[in-house]
Amino acid sequence: MKKELNCFTIAMMVLALNWTLPSSSLAQTEPLGRLMSVTEFTIKPGHEMQFREGVKAWKACYLENKGEWTWRLWQRQQGEGSVFVLASDMANWAEMDKTDEPGNKCQIHAMNLINPHIEKATSHVTRFQPGISKASQLTEDVIRVSFYDLSPTHGYKMMEVVKEVEKIRKAAGMETPGYWYQWQTSGPESPSFHHVMPYKDYAAMDIVQEAVWETVEKSAGKAKKDELQAAFRSSLQNTWSYVYKLDKDLSRPSK
Structure with a gap:
């Protein structure tokens, strides 16, 4: 204690x-x-x-x-x-x-x-992780934080996919919406990465935006979207958000 x-x-x-x-x-x-x-x-x-x-x-x-x-x-x-x-x-x-x-x-x-x-x-x-994150400083009062626990065998794929997805989205004129962090210290139940999505207030969470995978499919085709999505899912052991x-x-x- x-x-x-x-x-x-x-x-x-x-x-x-x-x-x-x-x-x-x-x-x-x-x-x-x-x-x-x-x-x-x-x-x-x-x-x-x-x-x-x-x-x-x-x-x-x-x-x-x-x-x-x-x-x-x-x-x-x-x-x-x-x-x-x-x-x-x-x-x-x-x-x-x-x-x-x-x-x-x-x-x-x-x-x-x-x-x-x-x-x-x-x-x-x-x-x-700025290369795949929003450039401006966090000023919002509400955030959705998603945590990612990586697979021991395929966890290395996650950041490869995230970087490629952000490259596709930027080429399509989409701004990076949130902030990525890699954990430097952790316990047995800690994630490897977390992502912070900011909102001005709760009402902003009701605004429907184009989904990430929807942008990838529109810009790079369904086959590429399916490939990246499968790789991303295989990289995860668990995920949760608050x-x-x-x-x-x-x-x-x-x-």
Whole structure:
């Protein structure tokens, strides 16, 4: 339990840095993209209000001490329990060697007002993939996140297909709609990649857009679509998705 209660302190204080949005690439010859630290908090039943008030107190203390770190705190809208996800970016691994004095000054708030309301915390690091992602910065308040667990035998096909599909879509004048991330650390139940699809609000999710495979078939023919679709499906062991809403009161997307 002590380890779990310290996760928020580690995520929000020890790693409290001025992290910005990533830019990266899948190819080794291209620059590596920025990293994203992701911590998922499962809140104890009936403790969501106390958790929120604790984060607000920590945030007020951090801003009062002129902290530079930026972060987003998303609340998962479906699934079991009350779950929040803390997402923050850094340019490279070396930034984890730095300390953050304003965060240290506010550590008592995390220990007394936040940690007691956390049932479980899981942290990982992912890397942004810009060659197949939307170029502009994420500003939307609602996101659909799709997770992909790759097949041990055919998992290598996934990114090959994604890159080819995006090439076809760009040739057809279609903009890349979302953001791809590759997981750099993971547990037995973690995915290998996840994709973030942004929406201005929930109403935007009702807008019907041309499906990816529909564009591929129109542009490259049914045979090519069937080939790529079969390869993509064979690359997956499991896939799942959730919708998250940005909690603006608990976030600091920019200074």
